[in-house]
Amino acid sequence: MADVPLFELRGISKEFPGVKALDDVSFEIRAGEVHMLVGENGAGKSTLMKILCGAYRADRGEFFNAGKPVTIHDAGAARQFGIAVIFQDFTLVPYLDIAQNIFLGREFAGRVPGFIDRRRTYAEATRVLDGIGFDIDPREPVHSLGVAQQQMVEIAKALSQDARILVMDEPTAALSDHETEKLFAMIARLKAKGVAIIYISHRLSEVFALGDRITVLRDGRKIADLLPKATTPDQLVTLMVGRPVDTTYTRPERPVPGEVALEVKNLSGPSGFSDVNLTVRAGEIVGLCGLVGSGRTEVARAIFGADRVTSGEIRLFGAPIAESIEAATRRGMALIPENRKTQGLALARSVGDNIVLVSLRKMFPSGIFVPRRALKAARAVIDKLRIATPTPRRPVGTLSGGNQQKVVIGKWLNADAKFFIFDEPTRGIDVGAKSEIFRLLDGLVHNGAAVLMISSEQIEIVHICDRAYVMRSGRVAGELAHHELTEANIVRLGIHQ
Amino acid sequence: MSAQAASPTLPLLSRVPGVAIVLVVLCAIFGALSPGFTTPANIANILTQSTILLLLALPMTVIIMTEGLDLSIGAVLTFSSIVLAVTVLATGSVTLAFLAALAVGLCFGLANAALVALLDIPPFITTLGTLGIAQGLSLLVTDGQSVVGIPRSIEHIYSGTVVGIPLPIVIAAIAYLATHALLYHTRFGTYVFALGGNREALRVAGISVRGMLIRVYAFGGVMAGFAALLMTARLNSAHPTAGIGMEFDAIAAVAVGGTSFERGNGWLLGTLLGVIALGVLRDGLNLLAVPSSTQVACIGALVIVALFIDGLRSER
Amino acid sequence: MSTIADKTVRPQLALSHDVMQAFYRLLAVALICVVLALLSDVFLTMNNILNVLRQTALLFLMASGLTLVILTAGLDLSIGANVALSACLSASVIKLTGSPLLGVLTGIGCGFLIGLANGVLVTALRIPSFIATYGMMWMLTGVTYYYMAGETIHGFPASFRHLGSGYLFGVPMPVYVMVLFLLIGGLFAQRTIWGQQIYAIGANPVAARLSGVPVERRLVLVYAMSGAMAGLASLIILARINSAQGDIGEDLTLPAVAAVLVGGTSLFGGSGTVAGTLIGALILTLVLNGMNLLQINSSWQPLVTGVIVLLAVWIDTRTRRIGE
């Protein structure tokens, strides 16, 4: 019985105009296992999952449900086999409440046809939420929830379709460690219930912590099907990337920290942080960690002049700075925001347009825009950062996540910024690109720039940073010098005792 | 009232400002300054005058919630009303004429839907186009003349009363309650929120976005048909310019009512209040014999002030 | 999210799309011209061509400023009312002072200030441009009515009227004004850093702001420019009909919007050109001119205009589609 997989895909192939997204991929899912699906961006993970849940249709290939051949022509069919997906960008409706969202498309018919049986809806919703130990009023409108809570709703939604197969696409991308732990606990509970989980992740730690089985995709082909116990991280990464890559990125020797680049004194602001003190020196990378919602991003935005501050002082290279983005940028400050698609880039505009956007004033003091010079500058940046694009004229929205991130960084390099704030610079970026970004950070500080880096992945902080501040509920809970900089310490300071 | 009970997604308190404040203030001012204002006759008068606009503002709310827009609704109202009048003159059958009017409304609704949902033309542009078409047809059919001589029985639809309540108010009330039920108690309504809030969610849930859009715009067309019946009854004739610009009044009423143009954040009760606020303003200014030019300016001020108040609130 | 997703275009068509857009439009212009030339023997006469251009100029001047607003994903419904007030004020200034120059300054200045007000409503008060400018439209109309009290101001010095009805080297003055502002507008949008920033704002306001673009100030600038252009248009009208009346701006707004859309500027912002708007204005004017020449019942005009708008935008969506 056990060797008959719960669900199986055989020889799946899918082509998009010009690209072979999937080439003869087979994949099987067994009850009560966590099946890790790994691979670099564009390896075909998402495509495979979209086919599994009926969003796409495979060009070739067969499906077997408990050994019996079946077809999946649309989302409805997939749902019948108990397949549910939690996508990276949530599928929640902001101005509907939790219950309505959970049962979206599967409303309980009331007495009058077309009408909804509200009482039943809320009763059922409460039951489902209790089931995953999520204590919240199902009448809460979703737009008032935090990211983590929204994800819980997503999961509740999936489970309410009594899913036997749950697909999670980078579920922890937006979660703090604390929340991640809760999520893992729940995954364990689901396993116990015999739910099969397909888990897509770029975080090796997770892959080994959670996975019962690992499937590696590269360039649309299935490269390997491994057991975590019998695999080392390096092996895995080599398989993913196709070439050996050192993931345990080791921090090269840093120059002696120079003058104070940023000095923040007793900064408080309405967006939920108070009495924050920070210093960042030229030539060092300083981490800013803590749980999501501990005020990291808010502080960063305030320093950059994007949010209002009520009291406190910000000094950049010694001189106080007016709280306005223009002032900050003119003084050589740069912010690489956490969400590059919505905050970092004008996706429809060309790579070149995006790269010169910050430095327009610098490059063209007369106000006259000269396309030739803009393109030249853009090309220089593209070469410097090895951005994979045939031409600066290409819309940036068509690049891969890693390359988009490079464009965001590139526009600040072009503006020769001296102080960089990186907010989750590696989110949703594959292993290869990650270590490239890290090298880039190194390059910056070696050239005398200063970096303040926000990350939810302590491992990153530990590896890259010289020092780190840990925030807790809007205040700096403590500073960790390099020798004290360990994941344990970060967590200890970060969560409430 | 029932709105907040029925729609947990919209806690009434968080919405009260804007339109409600404006409405209260207006009533206070006019009540104090003009003895005629508070007379039951005048209140009934205001409500009756608001009915046609409400019939347009209700579907407009739904459409705007889907991040759409219907600029054609006024012109469609006009054309439906003309078709209604022409048909009744030709056939003598009021029922048939009414059905014809509804049919016209439905056709334009479906036309808008087809262009928006099937050809992916932005709603603003789609309906700007159909606006021109409906306008042109109205002029062509009537050659600019008003269509008169329709049977009195139609006029009674506007002047008649049910248990002492003017018929138009009854119709509008039914329309409001129906729309309310539709929006807050049915699948259709839930999906409307999703259309504006997160279309991907609908697709993943296996619901046809196009199908929904088609229903939404068809709804708009049909309501325009109903409004046409009231309009024709009110004028006891049909005129090719009767409904010009009403679409903007409707949109203004919806916006004043606190429905935002983004993320499916809508509030039906607000629309009702918005419509009444506009009605109160015009009526009050007329009672005070405020010069017409000042009245024009006041309408603009009302719209801006109401949204300004909402803006202030949204900042915190 | 979705709108941003909509904006991601594939490279090959990012180029081909613009090309095809322009191609289809010029094709349309040519087609209309051929048809009209066949149907009416006077269409191709120099006089009529100049006449068409002169009428295009008016529409274009209003639409060119509006194009910038729509590039930022905004809308300005007040330009018609703006024209009315600006025209009436500058008319009375000319009457009082007898100085055309002062009149011109008043007209443009008034339009500019109104645009500025719109900009403040949209940025500082955070009112959606659609509603803000709609409210502004009513207020302006009210002021105009009050100011004119149903009267007309009539009869301006020849030097001023030359601006609207005069000729230079056999070409009507408005045409020169049109060409001038076509260049200014085009250069501003494509060849200045403000233009670049405006496109960026239209494509993604948040990213623009976080890139140090002074979004608020640019938006105010854009609305002010749109207002100023309306003011300028009002002067051309004034100079042409040699009199001002309260209803002068009536039904000028939607045609201008139509011209911008037919010109291929996207309502979602970030893509479109001033030159495209000129073609849009030309198409609409040509058709109306043709219908007049052929003495087609004017009741057809709104219908035809509507169909053209739909056709133009449909072709755009199609050309986009082809690339995908």
Add this chain to the structure above:
Amino acid sequence: MKYLTLGAVAALATLVSGAASAGDETIAVFTKNLTNPYFQAVRVGTETAAKKLGVKVIQYIPTKPDSIPEQLSQVEDVIVKKPNAIIFIPVDYKAMVPAVEKINAAGIPVTNITDRAAGGKFVAYVGANDYSIGLETARVLMKAIGGKGNVIILEGVKGSLTNTDRVRGFNDAIKENPGVKLLASQPANYQRLNALQVMENLMQSFPKIDGVLAANDPMAVGAIEALEGANRKAAVVGINGSKEAVELIKSGKLLASGDFNGFIQGCIGTEIAVRNLRHEATPKEVILKPVVIDKTNFGPYQTPVEQRTCPTLQSLSAS
């Protein structure tokens, strides 16, 4: 919603006593729009007469020019206010009949001026005969061009009563002159800019235009501007006898303008309304006889309406 309906019930229950306070005699005056000088002249007329007769007039004008629903609403609002009398120009002579009937039902005496409403009970109708004005004005033009040549008609808003009759008048005058050829009859909606552009386009099709018959003055002005723009000459006539037109006649650019005399209509309308209130005898109908203003007789029209004095009924019947 519940509240509202309840309110409405209460409203209807006590509708009987829905009367407003009565002060000194007030007269509500309804005109079509705020933009056309003609109606301004009417309003001035009513006010001048009102001052003389010691009554108060209140002006009601649709905020959207010529809006049928809005004038209807204003009528409904005014009925609540119960003025002593109403002077009424319907924005649409057919569509406004229900409004007039509402006024009749409310028992407010209403005097109809300018556009004759298609139904309803009126104290009297005061107006000029659009047809004969059109006819007379056109005849002046025919004489000027020597009874032969090509003419163009610029029509007003399609379907408006004034326009239909004026254009009929024009056409009949043309028929009287077999030598005259009607080239085109295009609507320009009583608006300058429209007239200007329509004229410009028509001039392309017709190299020789001798006369232009415009259904109102603004369109005539538009036509003149178009002609001047193309340095072409043609005799132009308009209708309304507006200030502007008189200036143009003086300067010789405009041949003539049929005097529709809104001012006098306002005066007489008011006088009749007041006489009726004071139970004095009133005529059922006053039709001002058509006057065509041209070079010979424009003198008196130069005094702005504000300074003119109202003629009385007698003076009219006397002349």
